[in-house]
Amino acid sequence: MPALAGSSAIGGKPPTTSAPDGVCPLRQKASLMATLLLTALGTAVGGPIGGAVGAFIGQQADALVFGGGSRQGPRLRELSVSTSSYGQPIGRHFGRMRVPGTIIWSTELIESKNKQKGRKGQPSTVVYSYSASFAVALSSTPIARLGRIWADGNLLRGTLDDLKVAGKLRLYQGHGDDPVDPLIAADKGINAPAFRDCAYVVFESLDLGDFGNRIPALSFEIFADGGDSAVSLSRLIPGAETGSADVVPGARGFADEGGSLAATLAAIDEVIPLVCTSGRDRLRVAPRSIAQNTVQTLPEALAAGGGSAEERRRKQRAGVPGRAPAALRYYDEERDYLPGVQRASGSRRYGRELMVDLPVTLNASGARQLANERANRARWQSETVVWRIGEMDPRLQPGAIVRLPESAGLWFTRSWEWYDEGIELVLDRLTPHQMGPQTSDAGQANRPADQIIPSTSLYALEVPADGSIGAATPALYAAVSAENSAWRGAALYSVQGNGLVALGSSGSQRAVFGSLIERLEPSHAMLFEPEACLIVELVGDDLGFEDADMAGLAEGANRVMVGSEVVQFAQSIPLGNRRWKLQGLLRGRGGTEHDAALGHDVQTSVVLLDDSLVSLDPAEVPPLGTSRIAAIGIRDEEPVIATLANAGLSRRPLTPVHPSVEVAPDSTSVWCWTRRARGQWRWDDPVDVPLIEETEAYLVGYGAVAAPFAAWSVSESRFRLSQQERLSLVTAFGPAPLWVWQIGTFGNSHPLLLDEIN
Numbered sequence: 001m002p003a004l005a006g007s008s009a010i011g012g013k014p015p016t017t018s019a020p021d022g023v024c025p026l027r028q029k030a031s032l033m034a035t036l037l038l039t040a041l042g043t044a045v046g047g048p049i050g051g052a053v054g055a056f057i058g059q060q061a062d063a064l065v066f067g068g069g070s071r072q073g074p075r076l077r078e079l080s081v082s083t084s085s086y087g088q089p090i091g092r093h094f095g096r097m098r099v100p101g102t103i104i105w106s107t108e109l110i111e112s113k114n115k116q117k118g119r120k121g122q123p124s125t126v127v128y129s130y131s132a133s134f135a136v137a138l139s140s141t142p143i144a145r146l147g148r149i150w151a152d153g154n155l156l157r158g159t160l161d162d163l164k165v166a167g168k169l170r171l172y173q174g175h176g177d178d179p180v181d182p183l184i185a186a187d188k189g190i191n192a193p194a195f196r197d198c199a200y201v202v203f204e205s206l207d208l209g210d211f212g213n214r215i216p217a218l219s220f221e222i223f224a225d226g227g228d229s230a231v232s233l234s235r236l237i238p239g240a241e242t243g244s245a246d247v248v249p250g251a252r253g254f255a256d257e258g259g260s261l262a263a264t265l266a267a268i269d270e271v272i273p274l275v276c277t278s279g280r281d282r283l284r285v286a287p288r289s290i291a292q293n294t295v296q297t298l299p300e301a302l303a304a305g306g307g308s309a310e311e312r313r314r315k316q317r318a319g320v321p322g323r324a325p326a327a328l329r330y331y332d333e334e335r336d337y338l339p340g341v342q343r344a345s346g347s348r349r350y351g352r353e354l355m356v357d358l359p360v361t362l363n364a365s366g367a368r369q370l371a372n373e374r375a376n377r378a379r380w381q382s383e384t385v386v387w388r389i390g391e392m393d394p395r396l397q398p399g400a401i402v403r404l405p406e407s408a409g410l411w412f413t414r415s416w417e418w419y420d421e422g423i424e425l426v427l428d429r430l431t432p433h434q435m436g437p438q439t440s441d442a443g444q445a446n447r448p449a450d451q452i453i454p455s456t457s458l459y460a461l462e463v464p465a466d467g468s469i470g471a472a473t474p475a476l477y478a479a480v481s482a483e484n485s486a487w488r489g490a491a492l493y494s495v496q497g498n499g500l501v502a503l504g505s506s507g508s509q510r511a512v513f514g515s516l517i518e519r520l521e522p523s524h525a526m527l528f529e530p531e532a533c534l535i536v537e538l539v540g541d542d543l544g545f546e547d548a549d550m551a552g553l554a555e556g557a558n559r560v561m562v563g564s565e566v567v568q569f570a571q572s573i574p575l576g577n578r579r580w581k582l583q584g585l586l587r588g589r590g591g592t593e594h595d596a597a598l599g600h601d602v603q604t605s606v607v608l609l610d611d612s613l614v615s616l617d618p619a620e621v622p623p624l625g626t627s628r629i630a631a632i633g634i635r636d637e638e639p640v641i642a643t644l645a646n647a648g649l650s651r652r653p654l655t656p657v658h659p660s661v662e663v664a665p666d667s668t669s670v671w672c673w674t675r676r677a678r679g680q681w682r683w684d685d686p687v688d689v690p691l692i693e694e695t696e697a698y699l700v701g702y703g704a705v706a707a708p709f710a711a712w713s714v715s716e717s718r719f720r721l722s723q724q725e726r727l728s729l730v731t732a733f734g735p736a737p738l739w740v741w742q743i744g745t746f747g748n749s750h751p752l753l754l755d756e757i758n
Helices: 025-066 182-191 261-271 364-380 550-554 723-733
Strands: 006-008 092-099 102-106 110-116 125-139 145-151 154-157 168-172 199-207 218-223 253-256 274-278 283-287 313-317 327-332 338-343 355-362 383-389 401-403 411-419 422-429 457-462 476-481 490-496 499-505 513-516 529-538 559-562 565-576 579-589 605-608 628-633 640-643 657-663 669-674 698-703 708-714 718-721 736-742 752-757
Touching: 092 125, 092 355, 125 218, 182 199, 261 274, 261 355, 261 364, 327 364, 338 364, 355 364, 383 411, 457 605, 457 628, 457 640, 476 490, 476 628, 529 565, 550 565, 657 752, 669 736, 669 752, 698 723, 708 718, 708 723, 723 752
Parallel strands: 110 499, 327 355
Antiparallel strands: 006 411, 092 218, 092 253, 102 125, 110 125, 125 199, 145 154, 145 218, 168 199, 253 355, 274 283, 313 383, 327 338, 383 422, 401 411, 411 422, 457 476, 490 499, 490 628, 513 529, 513 605, 529 579, 559 565, 559 605, 565 579, 628 640, 657 669, 669 718, 698 708, 698 736, 736 752
16 A cells, blocks of 8 residues: 655665766666655755755665765865865864864065074074965864964974964954954955954964975864864754754764765764654754663554464565675874774774774774774664554654564664554664773874973083184184973074174074083093093983093093083983983193182083084174173073173183203203193194294293282293392292293283292
């Protein structure tokens, strides 16, 4: 007999976006007709949303009849990045998600010319850098807040909302009353759009130096609807009755990249079967619920045409079972929202694998649970029962969960039809409940470092000449560093009164320096001291030292400036917590043995003398003890200022060495010494080192260095004193030391003790 009336709720396989391989044109045409017919029926019942759901149901029917391909659901984006294509849809996003965005406004690149200070022994260079201002649309629905930002795979903005490069960021959440951005207004004038009802960000003067002087490929972590709870169906399908159901249990985010609502519902239905029914006033869309208090037991079935009891129910197979989906692709929250794959337990690993794409944010365990449930449903979904009853129960609407008399298991009410011999229900077998939660591993993620850009550490010093620059040029350097490698460098300035004069950029290479945490005892600075050591605390955890052998030390390796003394070390031992032990010392290097004899207190600065130091021009920074420089980095709220240490050290003559005395036959005493030259540390042959100073001159004094009783100027490295002159000095002033210093072009050396006269 023909059916008089009926209703249905379909919750099976998703629609296919194209005809599968081997499907004939006739089947494709039949599929199109079914979809169009159900779309028209849905529109007549429920309006535009009803039409979308009708198309969804029709496409499900197509899938049940003709089958699907090896990949189902909307394709997940593989590391998608920001673009700027006309006509590109801006997706709707719910919960937390990583999105590429679309560039909707931009200025031209702005060129800047900066002088970058040369490293130790290298000239300064002129560096051209570029910045740009642009806006990126993120979502066509409002968002609550913005999280991390990736640029070319690295973090541009971290979890503490800090930009890793210079520039400013403004967020517009996508509400209808968002103001016009002032930067866009300045560029476009009265025609400036506000981009209302669209969430977007504006970058102002973003430094592009780290990205090849171009706008980088961007992706954004966004949080909508709070971002920490599951995504509700009511937000996804406005106007439909959904209750408080979640889109996908455990999902932290959902991406609707455009297209028909039917396709979106079909993607969800692949993993969480949906029940779509039409009521008197609105559509009802909800996941299948198996709450025990709503399960009804059907009455005994009516006999069909007076048949036997066995003929009261007709149990049939709905065609040949299709392949069970073996895997689920999703956005893995534990791997920075990159696509992940979880396979159902016990799924086959050979042949073409059926995979379902679901654009939701999940963790690995939740995705594994869904994959197992989907595969389990596929094993049971082909069993159908047609059950005829005499009276229609109002509670037996399509989508209801029922039991059959004297039969185990639960059944889903797919549809009912009213015949003259009763009401016929079409029931689908429900999957038995799986025991226990599923656990899985998302795999390792190669996450970029999220380090807070630290403030700048600065130290300015003059070091002994090493022969790499002219003898008349002071060796002035800045040690510029920070706690970690996120530091992007700093602009350097010379402090002149209350003003700052630009010196250029330091670059991003960090100097290795810190301070003593234990006193360094005095030393005669004559021999290698294998057991001697110094303990230093550096400004950063990832800074450190390297070892050197004796040949390396002879070539000048591993030199550190401890206060005003140059020390070489053989071994470097990390102690943890930024602390290092430098052992096996050569003290008083570079003519600083006078300072080695004094020792150094706690908190004395320690600077590694390598090419990480920034050279300072003495024309801009005078070699005076009152000279100051300043550094300003991205995270420096105030200029960091340092006063020049060891002023005059590089141009001070070295203390003479090797004193000796001889007594001539006439009782005249002759004192001799050996001079040294600034920057000339190697004596490769018996030839004397260059003079370096304009003239060879010395001052010999008797008595205290600060106020000698007598002094003599000599022009050679020897001094004579007759016996009578010696006795006169002792008689007049008493016993006192005899010393000599070298008079240089720019200053005098420390004194060398020649003898004690008594």
